[in-house]
Amino acid sequence: MSEQRPSDDFASLLISHQRPIYAFLVALIPDPTERDDVYQQTCLLLWEKRAEYDPARRFFPWACGFARNKAFEHLRRRRREAPALSPDTLVRIAAAREIGEPIAAARRMALDACIRKLSDQQRDLLRQRYMARVPLKDLADLLETSAAALTMRLQRIRHALLRCIEHAIATAEGR
Amino acid sequence: MSHDGHSPCSMPPVDDEFFMLIGRLCDGVATHEDCARLDQHLADHAAVECYCAVLELEASLQWWWQAAPAEHSFPTLEEIVATAAAVPQPMPAAPPRYTAWRRGADWLAAAESVAGRVEIEPLRLSATLLLAALTLGLVAAVNGGWGGWLPWTAVARVKESPRPADALAAIRAVDRGEWREGTAARAASDWLPAGTRLDLVRGLVEISYLTGATVVLEGPASFEVSGPGTGRLERGRLTATLHKPRASFAIQTPTAVVTDRGTQFGVEVNEHGATDVRVFQGLVELAAAGLADGSPVLQLAAGQAGEVDTHGHTALVAAPAPKKFVTSVAVAGSRRRDPRPYAWDDSAAVTLLEDAFIVAGSARQAGALHGTTPSGRGGAASWIAPSAGWQVDPVAGGLAVTAAGAAFLPFRPEPGFVYRLSVELHVQSGGSGWAAVGFAERPTVEAPTLDHAWMLQRHSTTLQSHRSARIPNAAFAGPGEQGRLPSGDVLTGPQVRSVVLDTTGPQWRAFFLVGDTLVGDCRIDARGRSIRYVGLSVFADTTATLRNFSLESFRPLSP
Numbered sequence: 136m137s138e139q140r141p142s143d144d145f146a147s148l149l150i151s152h153q154r155p156i157y158a159f160l161v162a163l164i165p166d167p168t169e170r171d172d173v174y175q176q177t178c179l180l181l182w183e184k185r186a187e188y189d190p191a192r193r194f195f196p197w198a199c200g201f202a203r204n205k206a207f208e209h210l211r212r213r214r215r216e217a218p219a220l221s222p223d224t225l226v227r228i229a230a231a232r233e234i235g236e237p238i239a240a241a242r243r244m245a246l247d248a249c250i251r252k253l254s255d256q257q258r259d260l261l262r263q264r265y266m267a268r269v270p271l272k273d274l275a276d277l278l279e280t281s282a283a284a285l286t287m288r289l290q291r292i293r294h295a296l297l298r299c300i301e302h303a304i305a306t307a308e309g310r
Numbered sequence: 311m312s313h314d315g316h317s318p319c320s321m322p323p324v325d326d327e328f329f330m331l332i333g334r335l336c337d338g339v340a341t342h343e344d345c346a347r348l349d350q351h352l353a354d355h356a357a358v359e360c361y362c363a364v365l366e367l368e369a370s371l372q373w374w375w376q377a378a379p380a381e382h383s384f385p386t387l388e389e390i391v392a393t394a395a396a397v398p399q400p401m402p403a404a405p406p407r408y409t410a411w412r413r414g415a416d417w418l419a420a421a422e423s424v425a426g427r428v429e430i431e432p433l434r435l436s437a438t439l440l441l442a443a444l445t446l447g448l449v450a451a452v453n454g455g456w457g458g459w460l461p462w463t464a465v466a467r468v469k470e471s472p473r474p475a476d477a478l479a480a481i482r483a484v485d486r487g488e489w490r491e492g493t494a495a496r497a498a499s500d501w502l503p504a505g506t507r508l509d510l511v512r513g514l515v516e517i518s519y520l521t522g523a524t525v526v527l528e529g530p531a532s533f534e535v536s537g538p539g540t541g542r543l544e545r546g547r548l549t550a551t552l553h554k555p556r557a558s559f560a561i562q563t564p565t566a567v568v569t570d571r572g573t574q575f576g577v578e579v580n581e582h583g584a585t586d587v588r589v590f591q592g593l594v595e596l597a598a599a600g601l602a603d604g605s606p607v608l609q610l611a612a613g614q615a616g617e618v619d620t621h622g623h624t625a626l627v628a629a630p631a632p633k634k635f636v637t638s639v640a641v642a643g644s645r646r647r648d649p650r651p652y653a654w655d656d657s658a659a660v661t662l663l664e665d666a667f668i669v670a671g672s673a674r675q676a677g678a679l680h681g682t683t684p685s686g687r688g689g690a691a692s693w694i695a696p697s698a699g700w701q702v703d704p705v706a707g708g709l710a711v712t713a714a715g716a717a718f719l720p721f722r723p724e725p726g727f728v729y730r731l732s733v734e735l736h737v738q739s740g741g742s743g744w745a746a747v748g749f750a751e752r753p754t755v756e757a758p759t760l761d762h763a764w765m766l767q768r769h770s771t772t773l774q775s776h777r778s779a780r781i782p783n784a785a786f787a788g789p790g791e792q793g794r795l796p797s798g799d800v801l802t803g804p805q806v807r808s809v810v811l812d813t814t815g816p817q818w819r820a821f822f823l824v825g826d827t828l829v830g831d832c833r834i835d836a837r838g839r840s841i842r843y844v845g846l847s848v849f850a851d852t853t854a855t856l857r858n859f860s861l862e863s864f865r866p867l868s869p
Contacts, residue, residue, distance in 0.1 A: 147611040150593050154558075161369035162362050165335045218345045220335075224352045231358045239366045244569075246370045247537050247560070251504065265371045271337040282339060290333040296367055297319055 145185045148194045149178065154243070155195055155236050156202050162232040163206040163225055173209050177202045199233045241307075242300050249299035257292050264289060319360035327351075332361060336368050477501035478538050479519040487513035488529065506535045510546070514636055517541075523559040523570070524551045526636050536562065547578040549590075549635040562599065566618035569595040575610075576635035585618045586627075588635065598622040662729075663688050663719055663844065663861040667702050667709040676704030679717055686860070694718045694753045694843075709856040711745070711848045718753040718845035721861060723838075728864045729811040731844050734857040736804040737767050745854040748809055749820075750843040763809050763820030763834060764847070804857070811841075 157174050164170040180201050188197060206229075210219055220228075232239075250258065264274060275282040319329075331348045334340040340348075351357045479502040489495045490509035502508075508515060510529035517525040521539045531546020541550075542562045551574040552559045559570040564583035568575065573592025579585050587596050589610045596608040596616045608616045608624050615627040664686030669676045672685035679702055680695040699713025709717075723729055733747045748764030810821040811834070818834035844861055848854055 147593060147609070151595075151609045158366055158369045161372075162365040165365065165368070166338060167372060218340050218342045220345055220352070221349045224349045227352065227355075227358050228361060231355070232362045235359070235362055239362070242363065242366055243370050244567075246367070247539055251537055261371060271339060286330070286333050286337055286339070289337065290329055293333065293364060293367060294319075294329065296371075297363060300367070 144190070145182075145188060149181055149198075152195055152198055153178070155240065156198055158239055158243075159199055159202055159229075159232050159236075160206055162228050163203070164209065169209065169213065173202075173205050177205045180205065195236055196233060199229070203229045203233075238304070241304050245300045245303035245307075246296070248303060249296050252299060253292065253295070257295075260288060261292060319363060328357060328360070329364070332364050336365070476503040477520070478504050479506075479517050479535050482516040482518045482524070483514075484516075485514040487515055502535045504535060504537060508533045508535075519559070521559070522552060525549070525561075528636055543577055543579050545579045545581060545583075547576065547635065549574065549576045552592075563618075565599050565620060565622055566624070567595075567597045567599055569597070573612075582620050584620050586615070587617065588615045589613065590635070596624060598624050660863050661687050661860060662863055663691070663721065663859070665693075665859045666707065667857055667859065668707040669702060669704045670707075674702060677701060679709060684719070684859075688719065691719050703855075707857065709846075709859075711846075711852075711854050711856065714849050714852075716754065716845055716847040718750060718843040719861075720842060721749075721844045723749070723811060723813050723841050725813045727813055729813070730808055730862045730864070731811070731860075732806055732808040732862075733846065733859045734804050735767060735807045736855045736857075737852060738855065739851070739853045744847070744849050745852055745856070746847040746849070747807055747859075748845065748847075749811060749838075749841045750845050751840045753843050753845065763811055763822075763832065763838075765807050765809050765822045766847075767805075767807065804855075806858075811838075813838075 156177060157170075160170050160174055160177070164173055177198075181198055184201065188194070207222070207225065210222075210225065213219060250261070253261070264271075271285060272282050275285045278285065280288075327347070328351045331340065331344050331351065334344050335348065352361060481496050481500045481502065484497060487496070488511045490511050493507070493509040496508060496515065502517065508517075508527065508531075510527055510531050510533070512529040514529070515527045517527065517533075517535070519525070519535075519539070519541075523539065525533070525541055526549045527533050528547045531548065532544035533546070533548065534542040534544070536542045539558055540560045540562060541548075544564065548561070550559060550561055550568075550570055552570045561568045561570075561577050563577065563579045563585040565579075566585035566587070568577055568585070568587050570592075573594055574590040575592075575594050576588040576590065577585060587594065587610060589612050591612050593609060593611050596610055596618065598618050599622065606624060608626060610616050610626070616624060617627055618624045663684060665684035665688065666686060667679075668674075668685050674682045674685055678695070678697055679693050679700045680697050681692050682702070683690065683692050695717035696713060696715035699711060700715060700717055701710050701712075702708070703710050731747060731749065735745055735747070737745050744766040746764050746766040806823075806825055808823040810823065812819045812821065818838045820832050820834055822832075846856060846859070
């Protein structure tokens with residue numbers, strides 16, 4: 136690919152990092168709709184700033200700077216309307232998430248196998264929650280349970296997946 | 311964030327309350343008190359690591375399930391809803407009858423006449439096109455389809471037999487397939503549960519995954535459907551195509567893991583297990599099987615090739631030898647089904663609102679649209695519109711719009727129906743503005759940028775594809791919007807634009823049509839329940855003439 140233009144290289148970099156950038160934003164913005172907006176704004180901003188990128192630098196930290204600024208800008212506005220973590224906490228999370236990308240990538244690779252190990256009922260619940268994006272309260276009504284009980288069920292599944300993922304990574308590393 | 315042998319969530323101060331608080335934050339039910347309490351937990355670095363791991367999982371689950379097919383392929387939720395929602399559904403009008411109605415799809419018929427194989431050489435996409443796909447979340451559009459419904463299309467063709475609960479994929483087509491002796495012979499329409507192994511001696515097999523990927527296997531080859539988003543190629547050659555945005559698909563081989571990020575690529579495994587990968591579109595990650603040997607993960611872009619040898623060493627291939635990969639298998643003989651993910655009983659259409667924008671034969675006076683009642687159906691409803699620049703032509707008919715603004719009629723959708731909102735739209739001039747039709751919560755000129763299902767068209771043919779993050783439910787479909795129209799379709803002169811709002815499921819959806827051609831779809835978020843208007847919008851420097859505005863309702867097809 137020696138004939139590639141700089142913009143081609145940048146587009147490839149941007150595309151190859153779209154999921155890590157998205158995952159970075161997840162740690163800062165739990166609401167998926169709001170996060171999608173900030174993610175798109177970040178991608179557009181990165182493209183606008185492509186001339187400023189120095190290929191000698193690592194792309195992910197450079198991109199994270201813009202993602203972090205976009206996220207904080209959004210959260211500052213949102214904080215006036217809805218509950219949110221404090222700015223100090225968000226700064227700590229952003230810093231940890233930025234340097235933690237390699238292990239996060241390994242976790243993503245392990246997720247498929249772990250989801251398959253869940254029971255049918257657990258998978259169905261995740262499907263309803265994440266694929267259909269049914270709001271928690273509506274889903275609780277549909278399942279004739281309380282929102283609190285449903286939160287607990289989802290929490291147990293997340294916990295099980297976390298344990299499975301960590302086990303898979305440890306196994307892959309030969310420990 | 312180190313990974314030094316313990317789970318990030320296994321150490322104090324991580325406790326049940328901490329998990330509960332994160333869960334409430336993820337589920338959108340956290341209070342100010344919850345956030346304050348979580349702030350206290352997150353003063354500790356170990357808690358921050360755990361928080362990041364849990365939120366990473368949250369993101370992965372969303373990507374994973376967004377990669378799954380639309381609700382049509384997973385009846386579980388619909389069944390639950392059907393049971394739970396045992397309340398009478400109000401009807402705008404009584405439907406005369408319900409029939410299984412399918413509209414012909416000429417382009418599908420044309421596609422059937424294409425020769426049995428499509429062979430391609432690796433190609434390169436322009437950076438602009440890649441960026442457009444990225445920013446729009448429309449990698450599928452780059453692949454030549456519309457993310458969200460192409461995979462459904464593929465799966466729909468094998469729905470003749472009931473889908474087993476554990477099915478992950480189905481065989482879409484077989485071309486001269488010959489199976490290894492002693493193994494099961496497979497045919498089109500066969501469902502493939504996890505662990506299904508395909509031992510092909512010769513011929514071609516096309517496999518559609520429910521998660522939105524297509525694999526074309528070339529015999530001789532041994533392949534296993536190993537997971538919802540994974541397959542294992544022991545030997546032979548395949549081409550994988552991922553149709554859905556944000557989805558992920560991986561091919562495992564004896565020596566490598568090839569992870570697809572919304573692309574098309576070919577993989578070949580030789581008799582010794584060495585893996586050769588070619589990327590046709592988008593980008594893939596190539597890694598040696600297993601994480602222990604420290605080999606780098608190669609990022610391969612369109613046109614590039616990589617290999618993993620039998621020792622697990624990965625390498626970029628500078629000058630790959632030419633190879634042909636088969637990317638699709640023609641379905642011979644049978645007529646394909648209507649691929650659209652919505653269907654209604656056309657004979658039971660009820661016109662709720664209708665305005666041909668004419669003066670003759672109607673009670674309307676020539677001149678401004680504002681305050682007039684529709685020339686067709688509409689009861690006592692009157693247009694809310696600008697006082698100037700939106701004029702009904704008294705001679706030729708039609709609504710001539712020469713100034714930015716929007717016009718609305720009141721309408722409130724009921725759950726359980728399919729609505730089709732249509733207008734004949736002729737955009738005559740303009741650049742970055744638009745002419746649009748859609749559903750609104752408030753009768754404001756910003757409705758297409760704020761509200762629900764809107765379909766917009768620009769006049770310019772030179773603008774790059776662009777969809778603002780502020781317009782999550784709008785589908786631009788003008789000639790400047792790449793990837794939204796079938797190739798070769800040129801928008802000149804008047805075109806009928808339709809937005810179909812489907813309120814029959816728990817997740818409302820909208821579909822966008824140019825004439826009878828589906829050009830896109832989207833999900834409608836919870837705010838869709840607040841729709842109170844249908845309307846038209848013309849923005850910025852655009853001028854347009856509009857005719858034959860109508861809103862119809864249909865009952866969905868009976869099961």
